[in-house]
Amino acid sequence: MRGRLFDEERRQFLQVSFIAGVGLVVGCSFHKAEASLDAPASPVEKASKPLAPNAWIRISGSGEVTVVVNHSELGQGIFTALAMIAAEELEADWSKVRTEMASMDPVYANPAFGVQATGGSTSVRTCWVALKKAGAATRELLVAAAASTWGVSVRECRAESGKVVHGPSGRSLLYGQLVEKAASMPVPHDVPLKKHRDFKVIGKKMRRLDTELKTQGRAVFGMDVRLKGLLTAVVVHPPVFGARLKSLDHSKAMSMPGVRHVVPISTGVAVVADRFWQAKKAVETLRIEWDQGNKANLGSENIRARWVELAKQRGDRVRDQGDVDIALKKAAKVVEAVYELPFQAHGCPEPMNCTAFVRGDGCDVWVPTQNQGGSHEIAAAITGLDLDRVRVHTTFSGGGFGRRGDVDFVAEAVEVSKAVKVPVKVVWTREEDIRNDHFRPASYHVLRAGLDATGKPVALHYLFVGPSWMDGMIETLAPAIMPRWFPRFLKNAAAHGAVPIAKYFKSAEAASEGASTMAYAMEHIRVEYIKDDPGVPTGAWRSVAHSGHAFVVESFVDEIAMASGNDPFQLRMDLLRNAPKRRKVLKIAAEKSGWEKKPPDGIHRGIAVHDFHDTPAAMVTEVSVDKAGQVRVHRVVCAVDCGTVINPKNVEAQISGAIAFGLTATLKGSITIGKGRAEQSNFDDFPLLRMDEMPKVEVHIVESEAAPTGIGEVGVPPIAPAVANAVFAATGKRIRKLPITSRDLAKG
Amino acid sequence: MVELKVNKKTYRLDVDPETPLLWVLREELGLNGTKYSCGIGECGACVVHVDGAATRSCVTAVSEVKGKEITTIEGLAGLIGEALSEAWIDGDVPQCGYCQSGQIMTAAELLASNPRPSDSDIDAAMSGVLCRCGTYNEIRRAVHRAAGRSRP
Numbered sequence: 004m005r006g007r008l009f010d011e012e013r014r015q016f017l018q019v020s021f022i023a024g025v026g027l028v029v030g031c032s033f034h035k036a037e038a039s040l041d042a043p044a045s046p047v048e049k050a051s052k053p054l055a056p057n058a059w060i061r062i063s064g065s066g067e068v069t070v071v072v073n074h075s076e077l078g079q080g081i082f083t084a085l086a087m088i089a090a091e092e093l094e095a096d097w098s099k100v101r102t103e104m105a106s107m108d109p110v111y112a113n114p115a116f117g118v119q120a121t122g123g124s125t126s127v128r129t130c131w132v133a134l135k136k137a138g139a140a141t142r143e144l145l146v147a148a149a150a151s152t153w154g155v156s157v158r159e160c161r162a163e164s165g166k167v168v169h170g171p172s173g174r175s176l177l178y179g180q181l182v183e184k185a186a187s188m189p190v191p192h193d194v195p196l197k198k199h200r201d202f203k204v205i206g207k208k209m210r211r212l213d214t215e216l217k218t219q220g221r222a223v224f225g226m227d228v229r230l231k232g233l234l235t236a237v238v239v240h241p242p243v244f245g246a247r248l249k250s251l252d253h254s255k256a257m258s259m260p261g262v263r264h265v266v267p268i269s270t271g272v273a274v275v276a277d278r279f280w281q282a283k284k285a286v287e288t289l290r291i292e293w294d295q296g297n298k299a300n301l302g303s304e305n306i307r308a309r310w311v312e313l314a315k316q317r318g319d320r321v322r323d324q325g326d327v328d329i330a331l332k333k334a335a336k337v338v339e340a341v342y343e344l345p346f347q348a349h350g351c352p353e354p355m356n357c358t359a360f361v362r363g364d365g366c367d368v369w370v371p372t373q374n375q376g377g378s379h380e381i382a383a384a385i386t387g388l389d390l391d392r393v394r395v396h397t398t399f400s401g402g403g404f405g406r407r408g409d410v411d412f413v414a415e416a417v418e419v420s421k422a423v424k425v426p427v428k429v430v431w432t433r434e435e436d437i438r439n440d441h442f443r444p445a446s447y448h449v450l451r452a453g454l455d456a457t458g459k460p461v462a463l464h465y466l467f468v469g470p471s472w473m474d475g476m477i478e479t480l481a482p483a484i485m486p487r488w489f490p491r492f493l494k495n496a497a498a499h500g501a502v503p504i505a506k507y508f509k510s511a512e513a514a515s516e517g518a519s520t521m522a523y524a525m526e527h528i529r530v531e532y533i534k535d536d537p538g539v540p541t542g543a544w545r546s547v548a549h550s551g552h553a554f555v556v557e558s559f560v561d562e563i564a565m566a567s568g569n570d571p572f573q574l575r576m577d578l579l580r581n582a583p584k585r586r587k588v589l590k591i592a593a594e595k596s597g598w599e600k601k602p603p604d605g606i607h608r609g610i611a612v613h614d615f616h617d618t619p620a621a622m623v624t625e626v627s628v629d630k631a632g633q634v635r636v637h638r639v640v641c642a643v644d645c646g647t648v649i650n651p652k653n654v655e656a657q658i659s660g661a662i663a664f665g666l667t668a669t670l671k672g673s674i675t676i677g678k679g680r681a682e683q684s685n686f687d688d689f690p691l692l693r694m695d696e697m698p699k700v701e702v703h704i705v706e707s708e709a710a711p712t713g714i715g716e717v718g719v720p721p722i723a724p725a726v727a728n729a730v731f732a733a734t735g736k737r738i739r740k741l742p743i744t745s746r747d748l749a750k751g
Numbered sequence: 752m753v754e755l756k757v758n759k760k761t762y763r764l765d766v767d768p769e770t771p772l773l774w775v776l777r778e779e780l781g782l783n784g785t786k787y788s789c790g791i792g793e794c795g796a797c798v799v800h801v802d803g804a805a806t807r808s809c810v811t812a813v814s815e816v817k818g819k820e821i822t823t824i825e826g827l828a829g830l831i832g833e834a835l836s837e838a839w840i841d842g843d844v845p846q847c848g849y850c851q852s853g854q855i856m857t858a859a860e861l862l863a864s865n866p867r868p869s870d871s872d873i874d875a876a877m878s879g880v881l882c883r884c885g886t887y888n889e890i891r892r893a894v895h896r897a898a899g900r901s902r903p
Contacts, residue, residue, distance in 0.1 A: 352850050430787075656886070693879070
């Protein structure tokens, strides 16, 4: 996820073949990163194998272009964006382009992670060069095939909209007519890529390729997988974090209609029935005794109390420049504040689920996942099968937001199917989904800024305490959580998928991203992290550590502005003198929102800017607060710079959606811990933003010819501080804890 | 035996009468367009029409809808259905898409009773259908577009 992983030094192995009944198949291995990450197969070995399984582009005899996509479609529009990139260079007829989800294969590994996985807003940026090259090479093959058919020079031929045209004669051949011949042409090297100004697809508001399916209710999500003889399992998990099964009485459940099996698994108890409702009813009759473990007294209050104490200590210095201690002593004025963030649930609309069919000689897994690599590894580890005996089929995902990067639900389906020897779909109820989420970590932040005599901030000490989301992610994959009876070599096999990740992401760095990456120019900056894991499961949550740190940094910068009598926009512009991309979006957001002008009566503005993995976004919010303390966000103006824009419509959709996601955490709910468990379990006590609470959103995209970065997450971090800063403007009350509650703001 | 009329077809099914309609549609009839998300009638992903009324099928026992006309996303037709489908596709409304059947079925009921809804009419009718992807503004626009097209 960090810049150094995106180096452009890649070798490309292109192979082309014609397969009867399929057409032209173009397969490539692109990612040098894969070899350096010790992935199971090196690109060279892979390229010598048959191509069909690792194809990137296929063109059928009827001219249908299939772009094989190695990233999961979670709603972020990646099926369309990646197809657009390939189609651009291919000069495809967009009406004949379709997308197919890649099978699980090391060739599809995400170079940012070393395994096939979707996250960190990496999909477009890691596939950009690769897919353009694949598209361009395929185009050149088709042109060469046409030229050869006509006996003319390739220089007289051009590709356009799904056909090759011979300029002088005006003759043309459709791609479908050329596929067999194209496969026999020599593979071109160093094909020139198109200039930005020549783009016909990239940068245009293309319609999503999955819209029709999703509008008609025909998209197949994990929940919709149907197989002959499929049983459904409802899993009950321990009520307390880390608790274990002690005893189970399932005699009543077994007598209920449709119930086939009750299976204790490493994470709880699964009731397997013909139908979901039968399993769910039977679960209610289970009599289970749990070994509560040592977390039964865990609660938000005692976690907080512990962090208040810990925050008095020193932490890991994840960023250290100048001498903060001396600078703070010398400062003319010191601004201090404590900020707190709660645990947050993902609330994916489609609850966690997975279908598995374990046989003696193989295993198939159908799953809405962000982690094909991890799913593959864990299924192999549990079944004891070789990796090449395990197939992972990716379905559409009803939301992901990081949650589907974990594979706990995959492990459950495989365990259950292995036990009952038939295909089983594990379905979590909403209650199980929220209670057993891997939450966005809670955190506790202590900040001190030193201002010089002119009011200019010169020093910042940023210390925070909490678990690292990355540990949760590694833990899920590491052999430590595997059942004890597993032989060592299987644990090692399971660890295999986690190692490349663990190697590249230091947990403290990951937890600090968003604070350590802050660009405000001050001579003395220290970011310190005190890692403390109270035992609440945590994981990646849309924009990972950035969601918390952006709220803290951007609110605190506002506090500094107030303390020094500066305009919050102007102070940011001054302090961002070394960060031109951030300055640019900030300036646009201010201009487009009318920051300099007085807002309408009763409306107050707040501003924030944040960079997520090289995509900066700035937001200005317009907010009102009524007498009862109810906050209403009326309008959000966002400016964003994601480099070359693939699909502006999708950029707008992602920013708008991220604002809704971020507003839920700003204004609606959170996860509190009591008696060692999450106290919320459904959308009644973990409410989501509703339509009548959705602000108007205006998105201004910076025109750019730079390589594309990501867009799926950057909209989340700035929205909370932009709202909190507007609330301050409205009420004079500084929000240092989320979510904002009307109780905090009610007058009188 | 429960007799059900779904999308103009009649089915006789041997199911527990307490089973929520949602699971009968999905598991017995293979109509997977209607989604399970909360199971307590809180989110609206499971909305179908029962005698034209938008109904949360996850909290409606199949025994309650005997003999009534049930319409799911797969069976949504007519002027309003077509207009909504077109407007949804033109506006590229869905992101993950999981809640969209519930959104469309709820919008269809609204347009049937109010062919020219205002923004606040739409908010009032639709705010109970949750979209975690936050496609609300696109939904509102699509309902307006469909309203313009759905009148004979």
